[in-house]
Amino acid sequence: MKKYLKSIISILILTLFLNGFLFGIQIPVYADSVNTQLVENKIYNGFELKSKKYIEDIQSTLMEFEHIKSGAKLYYLQNNDDNKRFSITFRTPPKDNTGVNHIIEHSVLCGSKNYPVKDPFLLMKKQSLQTFLNAMTGPDYTTYPVASKNEKDLENLMSVYLDAVFYPNIYNNPKIFKQEGWHYELNSPDSEIKINGIVYNEMKGRYSSPYRILFKEITNSLYPDTIYKFESGGNPNEIPNLTYEQFLKTHKKYYVPSNCCIFLYGNLDIEKTLKFIDEKYLSKFDRKKVDTSIKKQKPLSKRKVQLGYYPVPKNSDIKNKTYLSLNYAINNISDEDSIGMNILSYLLTGSDYSPLKKELLKNNIGLDSSAMYDFSYMHPTFSILVENANEQDKEKFEKIVDDTLRKIVKEGFDEQSKNKLDSIFNSYEISKRTLTNSAFKGQIYENIVVNAWLYNQDAVKYLKIDSNFKNFKKKISERYFENLIEKYLLNNKHSSLVILNPKQGLEEENILNLRKKLAEYKSTLSNKEIDKLIKETQELKKWQETPDSKEAINSIPTLSLSDLNTKVDNVETIEKNKNGIKVLLHPVFTNDIAYVKMYFDTSKVPQDKLLYLELLSIVLGDMDTDKHNYMELEDEINRYLGGISFKATTFGKYNSDKYEPKMIVGISSLNDKIYKSFEILDEIINHTKFTNKDHLKEIIQMERASFENNIGSAGMGIAISRAKSYISDEGKYNDYLNNIDFYKFMCDLDDNFDKKYDEIVKNLEYVNKLVFNKDNLLVSYTGDKKGYSKFEEAFSSFSNKIRDEKYPVQTYNFNNNSKNEGFIIPSKVQYITKVGKIESDFKESGKLMVIKSILDNNYLWQEVRVKGGAYGGGVSIRNNSVMFVSWEDPNLKETLNIFDKSFEYLKNFNADEREMTNFIIGTMGSLDYPIDPADKGAMADSMYITQTPLEELQRIRKEVLSTTVEDVRNYGSILEKMLKDSYHCVAGSKDKIEKNKDIFDSIKNVVEN
Template sequence: MKKRIFSILFLAALATLWACKLKPSYEVGKVYHGFKLVKKEFVKEVNADCLYFIHEKSGAHLFKIAADDNNKLFNIAFKTVPENDFGTPHIMEHSVLNGSKNFPVKSPFDVLRKGSLNTFLNAMTGADITTYPVASMNNKDYFNLMHVYLDAVFNPLLKEDPRILKQEGWHYELDSINGELRYNGVVYNEMKGAYSSPTRELGYQINKILFPDNTYGVESGGYPTAIPGLTQEYFVAFHNKFYHPSNSYILLYGNADLDKELEFIDKEYLSKYDRLDEKIEIPLQKPFEAKKYAEKPYPVPEGSSLKDKTYLSMSYVIGESTDMELGLALDIITDALVNNETAPLRLALQEAGIGKDVNAWVNDYKQNVLTIRVQNANLEDKDRFDKIVTETLQKVVDEGFDKETIDGIVNRLEFRLREGNSSQKGLMYLWQNYKGWFFADDPYLGLKFEEPLAAVKDGIKNGLLQKIIKEQILNNPHALLLVLKPQPGLEKVITQKIKKELADYKASLSKEELEKLVEETKALKEFQKSEDSPEALAKMPMLKLSDISPDVEWYNLEEKKVDNVPVLYHPDFTNDILYTNLYFDLRVLPQELIPYAQLLNQVIGLLNTKNYSYGDLDNALNINTGGFYTSISSFQKDYSDDNLIPKFVVTSKAFTEKGDTLFKLISEILINTKYDDVDRLKSVLARQQSRIDARIKNNGMGVALTRLSSYYNKSGVFNEQIQGLEYYNFLTDLTTNFDSKHQEISEKLAETAKLLFNKSNLIAAVTCSDEQFETFENGLKILNSTLPNNEVKLQTWNLVPTIKNEGLMAASKVQFVTKGYDFKKLGYKWSGKMRVLSQILSTDYLQTQIRVIGGAYGGFCGFSQSGNVYFASYRDPNLKSTLENFDKTPEFLDSLEVSDDEMTRYIIGTVAKMEYPTTPSQRGSIAISRYFYNITPQMLKQEKEEVLSTTVEDIKSMKPIVNDILSQNAYCVFGNTQKIKENKDLFKSILNVTK
């Protein structure tokens, strides 16, 4: 025993020495590869040493979170301050990733997307930040990504090549002298899609009025009608001003060698720049002297009813985002005042009959903006809304909040902060730290939540929340009451105005100028169609197939039984949290109750129960759990459409010490919910209808894809009934006719719950450590003792797919075009090589035809093991030409020529989508999903081997599959009403998607 202890101690000491050799001790004040260490501190909230450097020569800021995490993140951010609605920061974000000095390919981003092991690869534009994060678990890949991104932001080709702005931002498009002049461009069409959402328009108008004198009053993403104001000269000047190292903020996260990171960044980039004296600042907006009021329109289809389609909002500018205590307090106030089930403003508006849903949030710009928004209201409600908000705020100041409500909200906030349940922790910390870094020169500020949280908890006892409401909300003149009202046919008016603008501009051009524009259009398309030279591609860093392990990640699942209930147990370290799932089989329901299962999913936990009012229940869940959610998930055993396994899933989590309480609350909800409380049921259904109405308007892609799959497989028919247009129509009918149908609704919900929540119909699952399993077991026994234990009989459903080829008309400025089928119904079998096929089509053919040339925000396809295949375009200005491009895919495969290096990239990019970082709860969910699909380690290994061995000949040999899928001619389009009507001959039917 002594020898063994000595050996362990010796090895530990050796490991410590080796660690010291790998990780030198960094000292404050010393310079490392040009970086001076300004501060070093262990931050317990992130469980890591955090080091803050300033690069002496260039003035760049760098912050390293030296966490023991293999998923390494590199990010470089710039404080970007637009002064108009051109969308310059957003277009710049796209454009810097379209070629650079050291990587002169047309789109290094897309080359990386094709062939990197990244776990995250993107770039984002905020109101005051443009940021470029990449992450990878592979060390070589991590440094490759860093290299490409640094070159992109500091040495972009956009300065010398105006075609990049034209492609990514906007350009005039004229195919012939006699043709129609159009605007086109990726960001132009992306933002047209974004502004098809009324809530996006509402946010734009709020900020425009609240911040008339600084950058927050303009749209950094670009307002569609303003984007064509951006010129090449302005674009280049913007880059020169904001994309200098002195205005850069570099975040490094994870276990990469810091010395190597610093050496590389200094040697390759920062050492080539000199510090600038000018610091980019954003002035504070001067407060208003009095609250403002405004009305603005948004488009709805011609002939639409205006009833219940107005948005009412109240917004307040409150303090600065670097005040962490204020930020946490405002989060608590928005939940307590509005978002909680018994929040006083929610109840007051509900009692007054104003709107169908209300929510509140805080946008933490340099100055915080708290917004309260009511949707599905009416214009005549605005004065009462204003009065009720004021009266409710005053009542809270006078009487305070319910203590139990506040305790629950604070507990849930604290649980979320401490759990940190994200597999992309570097990205999570990026969003936490940049405000303090940008505006207080303190990258530690946003990470260290314990002290401000303790201060807020202490302050609550002494009236902190009431004080903030009185001084910074109720008596705050920097406020705005904004009404966004529907205007039928407004989109048509806007479209005609743009057409006239373009026609007038065209008429002002000479014949020579028109010919030049035609030539420029042709030249741009030729440029977009052209391929990168082998020499340019060779400069892009890449991995080898030998860098990829042939092994697969398998998450253990132990099958147990507790009180004769099957239990799926995934053992994992969860930091004393129980992650539980309860799976109830939906096949016990007759087919006509399928939509009621979704309705049950939406209302359960929000209604009164035998022993709790809905408010007390909400408080109890907040105080004792980290979350309670329900959902409907469908699995397909052996990936067969004939083996649909639909489950009603109850998901919850809690610290082990609250395990028994968690299961008692679950039991109360499942067994004792009162479905016959008419007033409460009416209120909850109206809210859910309002939310799905907003989702339908904002998620054209999801609507079209769900509808499409219902054309050709049973699982698609099922999904349409629980989340598609069919469910939306079902719910809208119930809410519209609630007074005559409420008894039937209550009875159907009770019947659905009684059939589902049965001990014999349950499979339980948990992710926790072995030490915690006993707590879960005891809790499950508590639940089991309350569930009925009746014999289960699974029903046979007659789910019949029908190809409908519909045009779904909406007040949208763009289209979402989808086409697909089920290859298994055509006699084909799944192979992992189909993953590579999907990667090639998405990142090459469709990317080029739909996005680069067509101007859509995205074009892609998907192949699944179940047989489902889809082709899709996202925020697309086109319709018919996109369907034609889908149909030309077999021609692309026929002529496909791919070098060995290109195929390697495609394969590596495919593997990246199969392997990603996970949290304990995610690993448990993956293991359970594999159980229901009947996936084995051997199947995963075979699939990976098929991917790794894919050849060009394999891809070309799949042309018949693609051809047969597209030949079924099943498609669905969600889009602009006029565009769909212009192409009505393509559709079997056209219909309005919302009421």
Template sequence: MVHGFKLIKKENVKEINSLVYLFKHAKTNAELIKVENEDNNKTFSISFKTLPYSNNGIAHIMEHSVLMGSKKYPVKDPFGILSKGSMTTFLNAFTGSDRTIYPFSSTNDKEFMGLMDVYLDAVFNPLFYSEKNILKQEGWYYSLKDFDSPLTVNGIVYNEMKGALASPYAQLWNHVLKALFPDTVYKYISGGDPREITQLKQDEFIKFHQNYYHPSNSYIFLYGNGDLNKELELINHNYLSKYDKKEFNNSIKLQNNYRNNIDEEYKYSISRNEEKKNKSFISINWVIEKSSDLKLKAAMKIINDVLASSSGAILKKSLQDKEWGEDFVSSFDGSMKQMLLSLVLVNSDKKYKQNFLNLIYEELNKTVKNGIEKDLIKAAISDMEFHLREADYDGYSNGLVYNFKILSNWMFGNNPIESLKYEKILAFLKEKVQTDYFEKIIKKHLIDNDHKAVITLVPEKGLLEEEMLAEKKKLQKIKKEMSDEDVQRIIFETKELKKYQTKENTKKMLDKLPLLSLKDIDRKAKRFPIVEDKIEDININYYFTNTNNIIYFNLYFDTSVIPEEDIPYISLLTDLLEELDTKNYNYDKLSNQIRINTGGIEYETTCWKYKNNPNNLQPLIKIKSKVIPKKLDKLIELVGEIISNTVFTDYERLMKLIKQIRSELDMEHGYSGESLGIIRLQSYFSKCGVYGDLIDGYEYYKFIRKLDEQFDSKKENIAHKLKEISEKIFSINNFEIQTTLEKKDRDLFKREAVKIKKYLTEKKEEKKNYILKRNRKNEGFASSSTGVQNVYLGANYKDYGYNFEGSFMVLNQMISRDYLHKNLRIEGGAYGAWSILNTSGFFCLSSYRDPNLAETLEIFKKVVKYINNVNFSQKEITRLIIGTISTVEDPMSPSSEGQLGFKMKRIGLEKDYLQKIKNEILDTNSKKIKNHRKMIEQLIENSFVLVYGNAKKIKMNKNIFDKIINLN
């Protein structure tokens, strides 16, 4: 027994180089896992099984609300304050369909223990029992300024879900779950439906917390090199020891009884100006067996890959010759009690539903009868194996990922440690390649499986407008039926909430939160030294580090050899590479070879600015790849094949791919708008911004739409143009290599890397001096598919003679985490708000899923007054500095380190640049921040506005805009 915990199991898990402990707390039955290793990026998480009983979003709103102050830390919004000033590499919480998870990661031992205490007090002793304004702020509330004003609804989660549920994919998914799991918690929208969120009351909110937030229903996770004894002592002494065991009847039953032949149709909203043709989503969805069957779960991932998700997938290939839809997507979910596989035909017409279903079953039966091509299975397994061994999780800490991996198995009563192992499962899958194992699974779990549902989503013109009008009338009716006393009460409660939101935390309260001192921060900045070499006139840039026996091979091609009018074709080229046939491979065979022999090849367009001349841009295509050393030669052969031998004249395939790209961009621009807004806004202020819009923003979207609409008449020109720019870009005179690898592999790399030369042309094109005229406008992007806004205001400080310094980042942290967070999220109800003040000169204030528009712009403009009036103590400045340091020193993967080192060298940043910036951050004080007031004032005065949002809201504020663009 260690601090009240009994050790149940201890196991060395070689796959993750960790010793894993499973404990049970004797007094409460709380379970705890510690994954112990040498990683200093430690993770803590506490999770609870939280089962919704309606669409009121109670679990989601509670996730927000417990983070708004606790008994020991009675601070308003402690997590906002911690995110403003901690060294955490991750700090957040998540609501799933059957669980709520509270994780954080930090590399600092002192902070890790302090934040663990904050998290535990938050979940067990939240302030919302006595402070009713927390539920109102985070969930929903009636807002009324005076007797004559209209009654409205506001709240952070309420607005968040208005944005989240605008997506047809989100709506389709919710209908699928409701159809397939009618007797389980999965039929509910755990995030909440705004129409039902407004039914949630304070008493049931408290009851939900009492029912689920108890140690006996908790799953505690620890990861990294922290002191296990101290961790267990804190958890037990400060919290668990104060509770007794509680029995929970919260098991999630299996959906064993189900209706046969479920076939349902639902509507989603499109603009009144849109055509209904080819806007339907047709899906078939199967419930598989329990997710605790780890072998079957792994096999289903392979089957999803083989049938639907990979480039050469069986069903995807069969559909490519049909005119039934513009895209075909699949998803496999193994996180619920039962697994679920979904296949979706995107931008179709419901008249093709039976054709689609017939083809699916014909192909499944044919696959079972004739067998799956072995290379398809091998490719899927190889891809899975490479990424499991690499353990690079796109910036997320390993601890966070491992926590998510084990939770399903753990919460459903199975051995969680098994979820961290993969060697036996990989061996098992490889053994089954030459058998009919996968075909039998398809037969049993798809062809003969009646636990399925066909769900079709069809477009309805103006549905969102009708829903918003109905909501407006409903609120008018509610107000009309209120007594004068009720109206007065709502007015009073609105004012009281505002008082609560604007009341400042006292110094005594703030002092309770853990805070590092600057002495706890290592002043030494990280360095990423690049070793240059030249072999046969090829520039090679090495970054040596431990890579777990992987070579990262990156090619950089200068695209300034392409005329300005053809820039969008560069991005189209990167979208098409690997998706078309080549001289020696069909595209599906090519995909198999890449996945069997490598860790994948990626293609991206980008634009860098030189330090000393930001108007002199460096546009590039970057080809990123990774491989184990013994297969480097094969990787180079495959990259070479793609860049030299891609066939652009398969017009049928080319047309399908352009339609698919358009379909994806239609979704991205029509239903969310985040990337559209920030990319487009940057085009107002710099050449790189204009370039970015042409390759990845609204201008690229317009380019793709035009190609799609004119394809039949322009297909030869399109193919010719792609071939032409490919030959110009992929030239021996036009590239550099950057590699991240271990020193032992340097000689091998030198021998093999030069072989890329034979795949490159010898074209020597003149580099173009792009004009890239900035088109500064105040633009409104109007969507009839969303009820909220993303609001942006921006400028470029380099236009006014200012140069970047480290204190800008502290100022940015202050504006984002203090001013915008308080005024737009806490008081305004927007789901998110942040600022950007980056090294390229770009300044931006923004909000996300915001119910307001003009009001938000007014808040943006008052930021100068805030800077002028704010009087932060040195302790608060220290908090901001620490938070800033955490944003610039997040742990990076070896590959990312190498790419950053190369970029710094390429754009002319000196070796000590990162040290200079870190010193300036650490030396920031209140006076330096105040000195930037004049710059911010100048930027606000000369700023431009961009809004993505509800069409009606934008048109109501048309005086703000020079141009309004209708997206649908």
């Protein structure tokens, strides 16, 4: 059921982000947002203001400009939001699977004409107050967005990005292409040739996920004659086909102002900003015609059947591991019908009694099914997916879907399905309030405006909300959804059936084939050519190791310490008491949404029942109760709540190794529905029946399948969780509940379900009784004070229904002393951790944050990413513990050696006053990251539970500001001692782990045969 709640919200977010409908609420922050004197059809600093329209729904003014000389489009969404944004986007339709646009996205950020350093992106990341800094490649576009609450900082970021996209150093330095894209690597005449490159390794990691492969097969099946058949990120098997010449040619074609859209957002001095963009950049360019047209797919005359494969380990069980998908290309759809198709996906498969899901379950087609409407392309797609099925089910699957859809069209949706619209509209209401009150609403609006530009649509129309929604609501009467099925699905021949099968040993086969291919390539090289390749490898490494000059570094714009906010933005916490229960009130504007968290003490659960505690958090809200079956309960939740969650976790005490285990129960709802929300919560925690045998088995099977289906891309979580268990009792507790032990527990329950059924029910009931008690319960409310009075009334009634029983506190002792483990997963790359404890009095958290920033953005970025080719690396330093990590890493032992030498870097660290100031600025920026109201309340709760004094936050800022080069060097000696007694954990490919078996105490397959 919790999965289904998420599906409703995903419907809304997809609609908002990709189709442009945002259901706005008038928020006080936007009052007085329209003060501009700019007039339509007049020219401002080289830009003609083509249109200017105030949009009441979001209390913002959208101005559309066109740069007269260059033809660039610029949109400014003006309001009083202080989290200002800039982005520049180019249409970049791919022509093949080499990932050229993705490689360009990385490469242009490796130095430019005015900023001739090797990585200005990194410098801005570590020395600005940015609240968002990234670059992304989409199916047919590439975008470079940044955000900052400081206008001077935003201008600095804007300058670096504009210089990067228009004047990159890629034309005079082919080493950038090799580093970011791909290159052959040969270290000696006798060594093997390898392929390395950051994008190459990133995409190897992405292609470990069967979902990624499935959706690529879906796109290929429906749009075989369009650009969408290509992988815009790059298929790792084809990335090495890209030449440097093709790379440059693509940039030269697409990265011109005539092919760009600039987006500005927030409270800006717009005329000053326009002048800066015109004088510094756009005035240097003339208009140029760029063909970025996208050929539409000619409709298929009949349903296409497509077969694909994803890798699973050798000798593994492949029964019930197939993905089946029926897909429909949706052409010429209206805006209202796009919302309708999103909602239709939920009506068909959103719950177990949704008509299509019900039929598939009844006929044992897979473990789970879902439907989704995907806007990611010019061609929208509607898909019906089944997981954990078998290939021989494909005809039956196809027939059930077609027959069920025909039956719905003929007989209509039943009353139960129609009633689900109330749930959907409740979710809509909460989602729109949450999103428009979000600290990152500018990013949502940016997506809407840029998406409209991409496909030559009217952005204003998509930002005008209420009339669109009213039109939609009028249409949903009189067989509206039945008509959608008939029009877009049943009568649509442009469809496909995709079968994605597991293939044993496919990854090992790919590795062997690549190795053979590279060996054959090497055999064709003359001695002279081999020497040349070795020299090129050495030259690339030498270039990567050569530091930028002081002059080049100083070209990057920065701030001064006087630009920083040195005071803590405190979230008020008012301590209250209700019926003997401690309640924390966080008075924050939340747009009439109540965010409630209840922290139940779980320290009474015996150690041998802890895995049942985690299972309890999964099944609660998804089982029958005394009043409702689980499907009716789902309806109640969706109708009255914005969300409900149960999470078993821990809170580590401030400056202590002690921790408190808790079950966090979170609910959100409109204030007017808070009373009903507590009634539903009472029903769940006090009246759940765990005896629906079939459904309980289904939940356990789905939990197991979910872990196995995502294992290829879950390596980072597996390695981090296990590594934390090496150094603390809290880490052991969380790893036991949330990692491999819990997965093995699910396998055992699944394999022996009938035999263990009575035991499972008994243990769930027992743990539920232990957890949900008043003893040591803490509750918090985040919202305005007016809403609190409604909460207090509702909670007063609810609190009388909570059990008030006393149980002894348990002592936990986890005897798993395993260290230095290697976990084999179906992945082409590694996820590496190294962890240890610090024995030192150096506990100044602010200074540790600066040291972390230095290691992340200097040493590890350079050694692990730039030179090693991994997608990323970093370090976590928390008082007495240190953890190094790398992800999507082609290496293993080499990266661990880099971690081991980090102390040398710190001991020899040197920086002048400007460089040290920049590190401090970047660290301070991380302390002023904008967060949403619900997260503010949760952070205040955490401080209260962990007993972190408010003064600590202010002290951290002072410590950041006072960090010196000497502090950094002193920490090098401390880190050296830790690394001598540290441990590592790696999740990755069988080939790489077994080749380095000498560094592991144990090697295990995560998923056993």
